[in-house]
Amino acid sequence: MKKFIIMMFFALVLLAACSSESGDEGKSEEASANTEETDKDNSESVNVDKGLLNVEITLPASMVEGESIEDLETEAKEDGIKKVTKNDDGSVTYKMSKSTHKELMAEMEESLKDSIEETKNSEDYVSIKDIKHNNDFSAFTMIVNKSDYENSMDGFATMSLGMAGMMYQLFDGADPDEYSVTIAVQDEESGDKFDEVVYPDALEDMETE
Template structure:
């Protein structure tokens, strides 16, 4: 797995993952009305969800097929094995990575650093002129964007929250959080007054 490209993968795959989650929610709603389709919808949901199995010595991470749109899975597997991670293609197009606990810890650390580096770029690149600071908790389930409120409300800087939400959800995915429990809360705080004037919850607000 080429972790140097991970943040780019996060941003490109994020819409696909959110779309898959939205589709699965719709299917589950239909299943509640028609019990005969419940098992089928559950199977479809499971095939799109990442899973992490933390054993005594090793960790298995299964990434859904939607994360590999447009990629050659044989190359994905070769790249992973070059990083010391065993990888196997599954019949549904997903890929299962098997690694030591220390390697999994290293992988999460690299993902974390990629997100932190991207946050720093958001703050300093000038692409989001209203953003003055971004803080977060250790699990990336909550971010606070400190902004110039007037500039923020008259710009497209809200897109920064999308990148934060996707990054937080991807970190949770690789950390083994149940897909039904992915939550990232983005607080928008006015630099001048310290008041939180907006709050965005991922993925809920993306599905409305």
């Protein structure tokens, strides 16, 4: 099921990048664009329906663009997913047993924890000393050397944490209109939390800049 998870992760990151680019539109188009953006956001959200025996996950068309239904069905079958349906709007619905969904979430959790360890040990983020998180990845604390952090680009690490945390919550059935990921930045020496980033609010702020 690893290939399935990786595909969804990069698709979600791509969606966020495309969404942030929309902030460059002119002020004169803002009124009509707001309505269109609302419709677009609704059509691009990940929908999870948890039944008594099965779980259905619907991915928006933009997340499976360029993938044939035959390839998706083959990959899904290898992952133990019962059924793949391409909907009229281009979205794709995966139907799986609760046990398969549980396995999917366990593998996503493992991948996310591996990513956290890589971030902590990466030479690209020298100021980051540790990263703590809660059980559903809705809250992170990055423990850093404050001086090094403020004189580097290590703040970009919050984006990967935020995106991964959002993905985990979405596929676990979180409401796309209510979920969030809060990342606090804490000074290693003093223990003071001197910065905080909240997703998806941070992505919306990028659109307005």
